[in-house]
Amino acid sequence: MKMKQILSLALGALFVAGVMAGCGTEEKTGAGSEGAKEFLNVSYDPTRELYAEFNKEFTKVWKERSGKDMTFTQSNGGSGKQARSVIEGLEADVVTLALAYDVDEIAQAGLIKGDWLKKFPDNSAPYTSTIVFLVRKGNPKNIKDWDDLVRDDVAIVTPNPKTSGGARWNYLAAWEFARRKFGGNEAEVKEFIKKLFKNVVVLDSGARGATTSFVQRGQGDVLIAWENEALITLKDSPDYEIVAPSLSILAEPSVAVVDEVVDRKGTREVAEAYIKYLYEPGGQEIAAKNFYRPRNKEILAKYKSQFPEITLFTIDEAFGGWSKAQKEHFADGGTFDQIYQK
Amino acid sequence: MAVSVTRNRFLSADFEAKQQRTSVSSEIFVKWLLIFLGAAFLFVMLILPLVLVGFEALAKGWDAYLAALTEPFARKAFLLTAEATVIAVLLNVVFGLASAWLLTKFDFRGKAVLGSLIDLPFAISPVVAGLFFIMLFGRMSPIYQTLQDLHVAVVFAVPGIILATVFVTFPFITRELVPVMEAQGRSEEEAAATMGAGGWTIFRRVTLPNIKWGLIYGIILCTARAMGEFGAVSVVSGHIRGKTNTLPLHIEILYNEYNFTAAFAVASILVFLAILILVLRNLVEWKLERKSERSGNHGL
Amino acid sequence: MGSSGKVIPGFHFTMGITFFYLSLIFLLPLVAFVFFASGMGWEKFIDKAFEYRIVHGYWMSFSCALAAAVINSFFGLLLAWILVRYDFPGKRIMDGLIDLPFALPTAVAGIALTTLYVETGWMGQFLYALGIPSAFSAVGITIALVFVGIPFVTRSVQPVLKDLEPEIEEAAAILGAGKWLTFRKVIFPELVAPLLTGFALAFARGIGEYGSVVFIAGNTPFETEIAPLLIMTELEQFDYQAAAAIAIVMLVLSFLILLSINGYQRYRIRKQGV
Numbered sequence: 001m002k003m004k005q006i007l008s009l010a011l012g013a014l015f016v017a018g019v020m021a022g023c024g025t026e027e028k029t030g031a032g033s034e035g036a037k038e039f040l041n042v043s044y045d046p047t048r049e050l051y052a053e054f055n056k057e058f059t060k061v062w063k064e065r066s067g068k069d070m071t072f073t074q075s076n077g078g079s080g081k082q083a084r085s086v087i088e089g090l091e092a093d094v095v096t097l098a099l100a101y102d103v104d105e106i107a108q109a110g111l112i113k114g115d116w117l118k119k120f121p122d123n124s125a126p127y128t129s130t131i132v133f134l135v136r137k138g139n140p141k142n143i144k145d146w147d148d149l150v151r152d153d154v155a156i157v158t159p160n161p162k163t164s165g166g167a168r169w170n171y172l173a174a175w176e177f178a179r180r181k182f183g184g185n186e187a188e189v190k191e192f193i194k195k196l197f198k199n200v201v202v203l204d205s206g207a208r209g210a211t212t213s214f215v216q217r218g219q220g221d222v223l224i225a226w227e228n229e230a231l232i233t234l235k236d237s238p239d240y241e242i243v244a245p246s247l248s249i250l251a252e253p254s255v256a257v258v259d260e261v262v263d264r265k266g267t268r269e270v271a272e273a274y275i276k277y278l279y280e281p282g283g284q285e286i287a288a289k290n291f292y293r294p295r296n297k298e299i300l301a302k303y304k305s306q307f308p309e310i311t312l313f314t315i316d317e318a319f320g321g322w323s324k325a326q327k328e329h330f331a332d333g334g335t336f337d338q339i340y341q342k
Numbered sequence: 343m344a345v346s347v348t349r350n351r352f353l354s355a356d357f358e359a360k361q362q363r364t365s366v367s368s369e370i371f372v373k374w375l376l377i378f379l380g381a382a383f384l385f386v387m388l389i390l391p392l393v394l395v396g397f398e399a400l401a402k403g404w405d406a407y408l409a410a411l412t413e414p415f416a417r418k419a420f421l422l423t424a425e426a427t428v429i430a431v432l433l434n435v436v437f438g439l440a441s442a443w444l445l446t447k448f449d450f451r452g453k454a455v456l457g458s459l460i461d462l463p464f465a466i467s468p469v470v471a472g473l474f475f476i477m478l479f480g481r482m483s484p485i486y487q488t489l490q491d492l493h494v495a496v497v498f499a500v501p502g503i504i505l506a507t508v509f510v511t512f513p514f515i516t517r518e519l520v521p522v523m524e525a526q527g528r529s530e531e532e533a534a535a536t537m538g539a540g541g542w543t544i545f546r547r548v549t550l551p552n553i554k555w556g557l558i559y560g561i562i563l564c565t566a567r568a569m570g571e572f573g574a575v576s577v578v579s580g581h582i583r584g585k586t587n588t589l590p591l592h593i594e595i596l597y598n599e600y601n602f603t604a605a606f607a608v609a610s611i612l613v614f615l616a617i618l619i620l621v622l623r624n625l626v627e628w629k630l631e632r633k634s635e636r637s638g639n640h641g642l
Numbered sequence: 643m644g645s646s647g648k649v650i651p652g653f654h655f656t657m658g659i660t661f662f663y664l665s666l667i668f669l670l671p672l673v674a675f676v677f678f679a680s681g682m683g684w685e686k687f688i689d690k691a692f693e694y695r696i697v698h699g700y701w702m703s704f705s706c707a708l709a710a711a712v713i714n715s716f717f718g719l720l721l722a723w724i725l726v727r728y729d730f731p732g733k734r735i736m737d738g739l740i741d742l743p744f745a746l747p748t749a750v751a752g753i754a755l756t757t758l759y760v761e762t763g764w765m766g767q768f769l770y771a772l773g774i775p776s777a778f779s780a781v782g783i784t785i786a787l788v789f790v791g792i793p794f795v796t797r798s799v800q801p802v803l804k805d806l807e808p809e810i811e812e813a814a815a816i817l818g819a820g821k822w823l824t825f826r827k828v829i830f831p832e833l834v835a836p837l838l839t840g841f842a843l844a845f846a847r848g849i850g851e852y853g854s855v856v857f858i859a860g861n862t863p864f865e866t867e868i869a870p871l872l873i874m875t876e877l878e879q880f881d882y883q884a885a886a887a888i889a890i891v892m893l894v895l896s897f898l899i900l901l902s903i904n905g906y907q908r909y910r911i912r913k914q915g916v
Contacts, residue, residue, distance in 0.1 A: 073582055075581040087482075099533075204861065205856055218760070328877075332690075340864050380721045390765065392746075440656040454905050458727075458785070458901040462896070465850055467849075468852065559801070622743075
C-alpha cells in the first residue's frame with residue numbers, strides 16, 4: 001500500500017516533469033538555430049522610426065562592406081526598462097538609449113566596459129535633441145517660456161521623471177532655467193518646480209504615452225516633449241505648434257556596444273561598424289530626417305530650418321553628469337519626491 | 343360558527359388570489375428592472391469600450407484595417423499568441439483537473455493553504471510575475487550560465503512567454519471546477535469506489551459528466567486570458583519585433599508608433615476571437631442542454 | 643468524514659501533479675524572487691516597503707480594488723440572477739459578453755476606457771458635467787478595475803445558482819414566503835460562498851492590476867499612484883530590492899485576503915456538515 005502511494009505520487013510528478021521537458025526541447029531548437037545571423041539593437045521609445053529606417057539602410061551597407069547577410073532587428077520601450085532587460089539577459093548587440101545613466105547601469109552590471117562614454121566621438125552620442133514645448137494651434141494660452149508654465153491657468157502634460165528617461169531631461173531643463181532665474185536660490189527653485197508640477201494634469205509613464213494624452217485625448221495646454229517627438233507630431237497634424245523656450249538642455253542619447261554579448265556571439269565587428277555608421281554622413285542624414293540634430297555640421301546646416309534656435313546647456317555643465325543628477329533629483333527622497341511631499 | 347369559518351375561507355381565498363395577481367405583476371416589473379440594470383451596467387462597462395475599439399479600428403476604412411492585419415509582423419505575433427495559448431491551456435487543464443480533484447474529494451492538512459496558493463497568481467501583479475521568471479532564468483540567476491552553456495534561452499524568448507502565460511492563467515480552471523465539484527459532493531465517487539471502480543474510470547464516468555460545464559467555462563476563461571495577457575509577457579518578452587511579440591505586445595508597439603488605427607485593428611481581432619470562442623461555447627452548451635433534457639435530469 | 647475521504651482513489655496522484663506543477667510554475671520562481679530580495683535585510687525592507695508614499699500607493703490600490711469588487715459583487719450577483727432565472731431576448735449574447743474583459747489585453751482596455759472617460763470622451767462629457775472627474779482620479783482607477791473584474795463574481799455565482807434545487811424555493815413559496823424573503827433566507831445563504839470567492843478574486847486581481855490602470859490613473863504622487871506603478875518606479879531606478887519589497891508586501895496582503903476567505907468557507911462548510 002505504502003509502495004503504491006509513493007509510486008502514484010511519483011507518477012504525478014513525472015507527468016508534469018515530462019510535459020515541462022517537452023517544452024524544454026522546443027526551447028533548444030528555438031535558441032540554438034539562430035546563430036549569429038541576427039543582430040539586435042535595443043533602443044528607447046522615440047527612435048522607432050529612426051532605427052527602422054537606419055536598419056534597412058545598414059543591411060545594404062553591411063552587405064556591401066562585408067559581403068555578409070545579417071538581419072538587423074530592433075526592440076523599443078521605455079529607456080530604463082530596456083536597460084533593465086539587457087541587464088536581465090536580453091541579448092542586445094548594441095544599446096541606443098535615452099540617457100547615459102541607463103547605459104551606466106548596464107556597465108555597472110558588467111555587460112559593458114566602464115569607459116564606453118569615450119569609446120565613440122561626442123560622448124558616444126551620434127545625434128542630439130532637446131526639450132521644447134508643444135502647444136495647440138495659435139498658442140491660445142500664450143506660452144513663451146518656462147515662466148509661463150507655472151501660471152495658474154496653464155495645464156501641463158509631461159511624462160513621469162521617475163519612469164521615463166525623456167522626462168528627466170524635461171525636469172532638468174526646467175530646473176536649470178529656474179536656477180538661473182533665481183540666481184541659484186534653491187528654495188525658490190524648488191518652489192518654481194513645485195508650482196510647475198502642480199499644473200501637470202497627467203504624469204504618463206512614458207514619453208509616447210504623454211504625447212498621446214496631449215494629442216489624442218486633448219489633455220492640457222502644453223506638452224513638454226523631446227524636440228524630435230514634437231516634430232513628428234507636427235508632421236502628422238497641423239493643429240499644433242512648437243514653442244522654443246529661451247533655454248533648454250542638450251539631450252545626448254547614448255549608444256554603446258554591449259561587450260559581453262558581442263564577444264559571446266562574435267558580432268563585435270558588425271556592432272562597431274553599426275555604431276560608426278551612425279556617425280557617417282549616411283547615418284547622420286537618416287537621423288536628421290527623423291528630426292534628431294545631427295553632429296555632422298554640413299548635414300545640420302542642410303536641415304537647419306527644421307530645428308528652432310535655442311540656447312542649450314549640457315548636463316555636465318549644469319549638473320555635473322548623470323549619476324550626480326540622478327541621485328540629487330530622481331532617486332527616492334530626491335528633489336522630485338520632495339516637491340510632492342506636503 | 344360554521345358559517346363564519348366558510349366566510350373566512352372565502353375571504354382569504356379572495357385575498358390570496360389578489361395577492362397572487364399583484365405579486366405576478368410586481369414580479370414582472372422586478373424582472374425587467376433587474377434585466378435593465380444588468381444590461382445598462384454591461385453596456386457602459388463592456389460594450390462601449392468594445393464599440394470604441396471597433397470604431398477606432400475602422401477609422402481609416404477597410405483597406406487600412408485589412409492592411410494592419412495582414413502585415414507580416416502582425417501574422418507572426420498572431421502565431422506566437424496561438425502557440426502560447428494552446429500550450430498554456432493544455433497544461434492548465436491537466437493541472438486544473440488534478441488540483442480540483444485533490445481539493446474537493448479529500449480532506450488533508452494544509453488544504454486551505456493550498457487552495458489559497460493556487461489562487462495567489464490572481465493577486466500577483468502580472469508585472470511581478472514576469473519578474474519572477476527573470477529572477478529565476480535571467481542573467482542574474484545562478485543557473486543562467488548553465489542555461490547559456492546548454493543554449494537554452496528561456497526569458498526574452500518563446501519559452502519565457504509560454505511560462506508567463508501559464509502562470510497568469512493557472513488558477514482559472516481550478517477555480518471554476520472547485521465550486522461545482524464541491525456542490526456535487528463525494529457520494530457518487532465514493533459509491534463507485536466501493537463498487538471497485540478505478541480512479542480513471544470514476545473520473546471519466548462519474549465526475550467528468552458532472553463537471554463538464556465548469557471545465558468548459560474554465561477552458562474558455564483560460565484561453566481568453568492567455569490570448570490577452572499583457573503585463574507578465576511584456577516583462578519577459580524583450581519586445582523583439584517578429585520574434586517575441588505576441589498580439590497584445592504588437593498592439594502596444596503600434597500604439598506607441600502613433601499608429602492607432604492599426605493598434606485597434608489588431609485589438610479588434612482579439613475581441614473577435616474572444617467572441618468566436620464564446621459563441622462556440624454557447625453552441626456546445628445548448629447542445630448538451632438538449633441532450634440532458636432528453637435523457638432526463640441527471641440530479642442526485 | 644475524515645476517513646471516508648480517502649475511499650476515493652487518486653489522492654497521491656493528484657497531489658503529485660498539483661504539488662509539482664505548483665512548485666515549478668509558481669513556488670520556485672517565488673522562492674527565487676524572495677531569495678533575491680532577501681539580500682536587502684530587514685532594515686531596508688521596512689524602510690522601503692513602508693515609506694509614506696508607498697503606503698499611500700497600497701491604500702490607493704486597496705481602496706479602489708475594494709470599491710470595484712463591491713460594485714462587481716452587486717452587479718455580478720444581479721447578472722448571474724437574470725442570466726439563470728429569466729428568459730429574455732439577447733440573453734445568450736449577454737452571457738457570452740461577460741468573459742470578454744479577460745480576452746481584451748489590459749492595455750487595450752486601459753486605452754479604450756481612458757478614451758471614453760476623459761473630459762471629451764463619450765462617457766466623460768456627462769460625468770464631468772455632473773462634477774465627477776472620471777479620468778485621472780480614483781474614480782478612473784475604480785472604473786478600470788471594475789472592467790477587469792466583471793467576470794469573477796458572475797462566473798462564480800452562476801453555476802451554483804443553476805444547481806440550486808427549485809424544490810426548496812417552491813417549498814418556501816408554499817409556506818407563504820414572499821419572493822424577497824425567499825431570496826434572502828433561502829437562496830442568498832447558498833450563494834454566500836461563491837459570492838465571496840468571486841469577490842475575493844475580483845479584489846485580489848484589482849490590487850495587482852497595472853496595464854489597464856496606468857493609462858487612466860494620472861499617476862500623480864500622493865494622489866493617484868497605485869502600488870504596481872510604484873514597483874515600476876523602483877525598477878526604473880534599477881532598485882530591484884525596493885521593488886521586491888513592495889511586491890512582497892502586496893503579495894502577503896493579498897494572500898491573507900484569499901486565505902481568510904478560503905478559511906471562512908471551509909468553516910461554513912464544516913458548520914453545515916455538522
